[in-house]
Amino acid sequence: MSDAPVLVVGAGPAGLGAALALAQAGVPVVLTEQRDAIGGAIHRQPASPQVPKVLRPARHARSFAMLAAGLAAAGGRIDLRTSTVFLGLDGADNALIDDRRRQRVEALSPAGIILATGAVEKVHPFPGWELPGVMTAGGAQVLLKETGRAPDGPVLVAGSGPLLLAVAAQLAAAGNPPVAVLERGRPWRRPTALAAMLASPANVAEGVGYAARLLRHGVPYVTGAAVTAVRTQGDDLDVMVRHGAAERTYRVRHLLVHDGLRAGASTGITETRDGPVPVLLAGDGREILGADAAVADGRRAAAEMLALLGRGAASAGDEQTLGAARRFQAALARLCEAPPPSPPPETLVCRCEGLRVADLDHLRPDASMRELRLVGRFGMGPCQGRFCGASVAALRPDADPSLKASAVPRWPVRPVSLASLAGFGDPAARTNPRIHQDTEDR
Amino acid sequence: MTGTFFWQGRRVPFGEGQTLAAALLAAGLRDLGGPDGRPARIFCGIGACQACAVTVEGLGVVEACLTPAVDGMRLGPAMTGDDHV
Numbered sequence: 001m002s003d004a005p006v007l008v009v010g011a012g013p014a015g016l017g018a019a020l021a022l023a024q025a026g027v028p029v030v031l032t033e034q035r036d037a038i039g040g041a042i043h044r045q046p047a048s049p050q051v052p053k054v055l056r057p058a059r060h061a062r063s064f065a066m067l068a069a070g071l072a073a074a075g076g077r078i079d080l081r082t083s084t085v086f087l088g089l090d091g092a093d094n095a096l097i098d099d100r101r102r103q104r105v106e107a108l109s110p111a112g113i114i115l116a117t118g119a120v121e122k123v124h125p126f127p128g129w130e131l132p133g134v135m136t137a138g139g140a141q142v143l144l145k146e147t148g149r150a151p152d153g154p155v156l157v158a159g160s161g162p163l164l165l166a167v168a169a170q171l172a173a174a175g176n177p178p179v180a181v182l183e184r185g186r187p188w189r190r191p192t193a194l195a196a197m198l199a200s201p202a203n204v205a206e207g208v209g210y211a212a213r214l215l216r217h218g219v220p221y222v223t224g225a226a227v228t229a230v231r232t233q234g235d236d237l238d239v240m241v242r243h244g245a246a247e248r249t250y251r252v253r254h255l256l257v258h259d260g261l262r263a264g265a266s267t268g269i270t271e272t273r274d275g276p277v278p279v280l281l282a283g284d285g286r287e288i289l290g291a292d293a294a295v296a297d298g299r300r301a302a303a304e305m306l307a308l309l310g311r312g313a314a315s316a317g318d319e320q321t322l323g324a325a326r327r328f329q330a331a332l333a334r335l336c337e338a339p340p341p342s343p344p345p346e347t348l349v350c351r352c353e354g355l356r357v358a359d360l361d362h363l364r365p366d367a368s369m370r371e372l373r374l375v376g377r378f379g380m381g382p383c384q385g386r387f388c389g390a391s392v393a394a395l396r397p398d399a400d401p402s403l404k405a406s407a408v409p410r411w412p413v414r415p416v417s418l419a420s421l422a423g424f425g426d427p428a429a430r431t432n433p434r435i436h437q438d439t440e441d442r
Numbered sequence: 443m444t445g446t447f448f449w450q451g452r453r454v455p456f457g458e459g460q461t462l463a464a465a466l467l468a469a470g471l472r473d474l475g476g477p478d479g480r481p482a483r484i485f486c487g488i489g490a491c492q493a494c495a496v497t498v499e500g501l502g503v504v505e506a507c508l509t510p511a512v513d514g515m516r517l518g519p520a521m522t523g524d525d526h527v
Contacts, residue, residue, distance in 0.1 A: 034489055036459075036510050041488050047459030083510075085489070100504065120490045130493075132472035132483040139487025139507070147457075147464045266490055351481060351493055382492040415495060417502025 005030045005079070006305055007095050007110035009086040009267075012040020013291050014283020015116030016067040017298025018305075023077035025306050030108060032084040032097055038071065039064060040118055041138065042291040044145040052148035055173035055213070057206050060291060067295065086117070086267065088411030093277040096424075098416050105416060105424040112278045112305045115269060116298060119261035119284035123159070124340035125357075125391050128230030129257065130348045133237045137167040137258035150176035153253030156239055158182035158227045160336045161260045162207060168219060169210035177217035179252060182225040182241060184259075185336035196331035202292070203328060226341050230255060242341065259340065260333075261288045265386045268409040278308045293325030349395070350388040352381020360395055368400045369393075384409055445513030462506040462517065463487070463494055474506070476519025495520035 008019045011033035019031045039045050043064040046053070071078060087096040087105065094107040121136045123129065137157055144150060150171045155178045157168045168181045187194065197204055214221060225243040232238075239250045263286055264270070271286075272279045282301035283294035296318035306312030343349075345358035355378055363376045369392075372378045378392045379385025385392070393401065446453050447462070449471055456465035463484045466474070474482040474496060485493040487507045494506040499516040501509075506517075 034508055047457060047461075047464065050458070085508075100501075100509070103501070118488065120488075121486060130481040130483075132474075132481075135484060136486050136491075139485055142487040142507075143464055143467065143484075146459075146461065147468070149468070151467065266488075348481070351491075354480060382495060383490070387486070387491045414489065415492070415503040415505070417504075419500075419502065 003028065004109060004111040006112045006114065006302075006309075007032070007097075007108055008114045008116060009095075010034075010040060010116035010118060010283070010285070011038035011080065011082075012042060012116060012118055012283065013063065013067065013294040014118075014285070014298040014301070015040070015114070016071060017295035018114045018116055018282050018302040019078050019298075020067070020070040020074060021299045021302035022305065023074040025302070025312055026077075027111075027306065027309075027311065029074075029078045030081065030110065031078050032081045032086055034083070034085045036083050038068065038080070038082070041142050042294075043067075044142050046148055047146045051146070052174070054145050054148060055170045056145075057202075057209075059202060063292065063295065085414050085416075086115075087416055088267070088409060088413045089113075089269065089277075089279075090411060093275065095277075096411050098412070098414070098420055100420075103417065103420045105420045107424070110277060111309055112280070114280050114282050114298075114301050114305060115267055115285060116282040116294075116301075117266040117285045119263055119288055120265040120386060121163075122259040122262050122390060123257050123387070124259050124394070125343050125347050125349055126227055126229055126341070127344060127347050128232075128237075130351050131230055131232055131237065133232075133253065134230060134255045134257060137163050137256040138261075140254070140256045141167045141170060144170055144174060148174065150174040151254045152176070153236075154179050154251070155254045155256060156180060156182065156250050156252045157256045157258075158184075158225075158239070158241070159258040159260075160184045160338060161258060162332060162336075163258050163261075165207060165210040165214070165221070167256060167258075169213040172213055172217040172219060177214070177219045178256075179250060180220045180222055181214065182227065182243075183221065183223045183336065184226045184340065185338040186223045187335045188223065190335050190337075193331045193334040197328060197335070200324065200328040203290070224338075226338075227255070227257070228341055260336075262390055263287050265389065267413050268384060268386060269413075273308060278305065280305055280308075287326070288329055289322060289325035290329065293322055296321040296325075343395075349391050350378045350381065350385075352383050352388070353377045357395065360392065366398070367396070369396075369402075372396060372399060382415060384413060443511075443513060445511070447511050447513070447515035447517065450518045456511040460511050462496065462498075462509045462511050462515075465511050466506060474519060476521065478519075478521060480521070482519060497521070 005028040083101040085098045229240045307314035347357045489505045489508045
């Protein structure tokens, strides 16, 4: 039986949950994190102790403290590598990781891989979404947690989903309440979805707290309103909004957009259980269940990995937690469900390659995903379709998704410097599978 | 570490532990596009969208939202080589 470590990618709640469960079962773990600190987007810590704390639920702070304490207690069983970016799998099932601090690419030969790389935000494209000043609401939230500082000048928050409320409340608490929150859906018209959410009181209380904060700051929460276009106006943005039959323009400095979260997009790699190196997904990168359930889903993935490696039972007893989270997320999805306005021809779809809706319209109506990529070049840039892939799929709902350009994304899934790669062929850079022994000696 | 890095030669101050993205935004530098015309700016904050990729002298292309600022770093738009750093 091999003592090779299990590689866990991403030190957010799911990755930490998985790593701790594996370590408790006596399995060595290499835990990589692209940032310089653990926590992931949800538990992004202030850049320094001087940074003001951002409004957030106490249960998140408690959960993170428990995970951090568990990591400290695990000692040498978990080899944590921060500032290390997962580049993908090579043809021989090696996991390639880029230590950005030491500028060195390494190939690990793990016993199994758990990808806990989180969700990616959905952003339905509209003309001007690519302009400076337009950010995702989640991206702005991560920056706010890091700096404690809200962006200067008027901010508009728009799109769909509960994150709009959270970010708006956090901006208000940080001293810059948004001019408005525009929700495309009409949640008040979905009483059954609202009622179903009451089964998760902690989440409801969190939402009510955010709403109360917005009310106190006089931030309007406008439902049934959608952004149709954005234009640059000097240093500002003119945001065109459709609200029922009415149109209005907001002049702001920043537009924060968000249309929900998407799983499976951060690496594009899918689960495999029958290969020599099983690959499992965990957390919001597998299924959008939220931060609380992500820890449980990490444990679930760890238990399944242990079973696949012949080292334990397949269940960690977290099914009830995951089921409740699944029902809550389904209710949330129903609550805010509303189709986005269809983007006009000039709308940029694929930022990396500079391709617009009109470019997509020029391709054969029955083109497969493979053709859209290889002929149309959609999703062929640095993001490899992680961001634009969903937009392309929404605009071409009939394109056969099984005919992708390649089933497994080619490495590197992220940029890597030639200098870092140069040392890669050097046998000294290839890590011994029994890597845990090195870490235990430290 | 607190210090200064350079965006296309312009001095950008940063605070302890800050990423390049946080410091660039605080300095009002929102457009990270280069001469190739590809729109670039800080967008997703989690290293996924690649819209904030920048070229850092000696490091190559990295995501500004993930990269801790270091005193004296020289950076510029991605994919343009060191001429624009």
